[in-house]
Amino acid sequence: MSDKTGQGARTATIADVAARAGVSTATVSRALAKPDSVRAETVALVMEAVRACGYTPNSSARMLRTQRTQMVLVVVPSIANQMYSHVLRGVDTALAPAGYGVIIGNLDSAPGNQSRLVELAFARQVDAIILLCGYIPGSHGRTLVEAGLPIVSLCAPIGHPSIPDVCADDEAGGREAGRFLASLGHRRLAYAAGPKGSVVDTARWTQFRAAALAAGIADHDIVRVEGDAGARFSFVSGMAAGERFLAIPDRPTAVFCASDEIAMGLMKVVRRAGLRVPGDVSVVGFDGIDQVDYLDPVLSTMRQPRQEIGRRGAEVLLRMLDGTSTPDDHAIRLPVELLSRESTAPWRPAPRARLKDVRG
Amino acid sequence: MSDKTGQGARTATIADVAARAGVSTATVSRALAKPDSVRAETVALVMEAVRACGYTPNSSARMLRTQRTQMVLVVVPSIANQMYSHVLRGVDTALAPAGYGVIIGNLDSAPGNQSRLVELAFARQVDAIILLCGYIPGSHGRTLVEAGLPIVSLCAPIGHPSIPDVCADDEAGGREAGRFLASLGHRRLAYAAGPKGSVVDTARWTQFRAAALAAGIADHDIVRVEGDAGARFSFVSGMAAGERFLAIPDRPTAVFCASDEIAMGLMKVVRRAGLRVPGDVSVVGFDGIDQVDYLDPVLSTMRQPRQEIGRRGAEVLLRMLDGTSTPDDHAIRLPVELLSRESTAPWRPAPRARLKDVRG
DNA sequence: CTCCAAATTGTAATCGATTACAAGGGCGAC
């Protein structure tokens, strides 16, 4: 009764396969890894035994022996953010053919999470790391860098000497947004800000402002509107920015937002207040997330090459892993694209006056 | 010159720690795993050595020895879908305290992905599996079930004898939607369908229809509008449904949609055609994803307890893992909640006539 | 026929932890 024979469907090991095929475990391993080094008939024999046993090599054993896990840790601030899920897809499509899998480290899922990520790296459960969070996670005085694994940072530059950056050209994006709104005839502009001090926010804001100044707009006609400090680039932050925007005395006629979510929040608030988009105020977002297509009006935005960022970043990482990395990899900037859609319109001076004329 | 001393920052092993602390590796292992079984001073000694070496146990070695990876595979149809990212968070919050990590198997990131997932399970790289996809992935004639790991299915019931289901009460949701719209006075209803034949779609549709009939609405006044077959519960499918809805001769005044994304697509199309929501047509979605808050009007919807589904599912799985599972776990249905917001309104018979009266 | 290189396969060490079992030491009871 306590006999376990025949009940525990114990997984087959390489020894089982070897026994069945009448060869040594070394031969089985070779037949699977490099069939060319084994006689064709033997390979066939082994394959047959593999099939018969339903054998799949145990990955823990392989990892231990080879000292490689074929896994990459990807640290994302929030998995619910569309932006990151597209970057992730790009990462995956580049990594999969090279035999690497992805472990997602989601920062927003649990507070104590940071230390779990660090553990993962130090326990050698991954071979390399991709950061989408713009900083280097750490805990208990250790940071991810000290694990000594190859790291690249995507979407937000870190500027660490040993960590290549791959991201969209935020400076160009800000500049282009400034030029675009100015070219539509707007003379008073606002910037709905992201988290103050973040590299990304700074890049977009300074260049936006610079472009506006260059287009002849007065310094005091370019106002920076803060959002909700804690809420980063989110929708709720955009609503807060919207409230502040409405309170500006001589209200700007166009807003450049640090993200699409911010733009959505802001649009919601200003439209509730009775303003028309783009009639009374033009809005431009940043990112190009899918949701902007669902809006009415469809949001004009600076599209980041999300999937491309992921793909390029993964390629850089693969080069670091096989030692063929070049200095060119260290800082890659990918172009953004202005999508002019329905939330922006040329500014007509004194539209109300004209309206009155029509009526009168 | 070929001397490697001092350059390769080789990761410390348990042997290094043991040597430094002047004890055996067994003692180090015990001091870390169950400190109570080791003299306090020895523990202190070991801890000091651990700190000095910067030691973290190698997880591959541990996995091999213990035959457990402390990892769970979660199969999701698309990581970009908000619905799933919230379920994932629920899963993670329940799994993390038990010492389990999550590996996300994203079905939409690569076509050949299915076989990678199966490999993962057979290679014993995970201890258990959570399915969010509503079916059992397989490849090369093997399915995930055959790996012999504990499995639970979330969000969409599979009905497999060895796989517990945890999902929202779709039947109740459909029923409640039907009752709600009827109670608002609507006498002609439409259902914007999800993928035909899927368990989820069937449950929502049949119960919606049943509730409408029970409320005295005629059978021919309840029309099912198909979306885009390939596009599942998505926005584009909703747009297709919207076109078909517009083409209905004696057009219904309210639509119940199989998902929020479908509702968004449909709303976009019908509003483009000049109809007002909720003035001309009321719309109810299903899921309760964040994006519906961003809409104008805010969408009325049946909210699924997303995070709760994930949490409960993970708890069931943990019970299967430690052998304390009960039959009650086999099929769990969580209640949905009707969120009545801005996209639904009572139906006023002949509103145009009344409008004329006011003017006349 | 002999000899050497190439091709093929086997033997056994190895990766780094966990843990069963053995062994040593301390202490109280008799």
Next chain:
DNA sequence: GTCGCCCTTGTAATCGATTACAATTTGGAG
């Protein structure tokens, strides 16, 4: 003083693969 038990620690086997090295076979050249 001796015995036995408990507490603590060490020795060595083990998990399941990969791979360096050795051994054997094969085939061709001379």
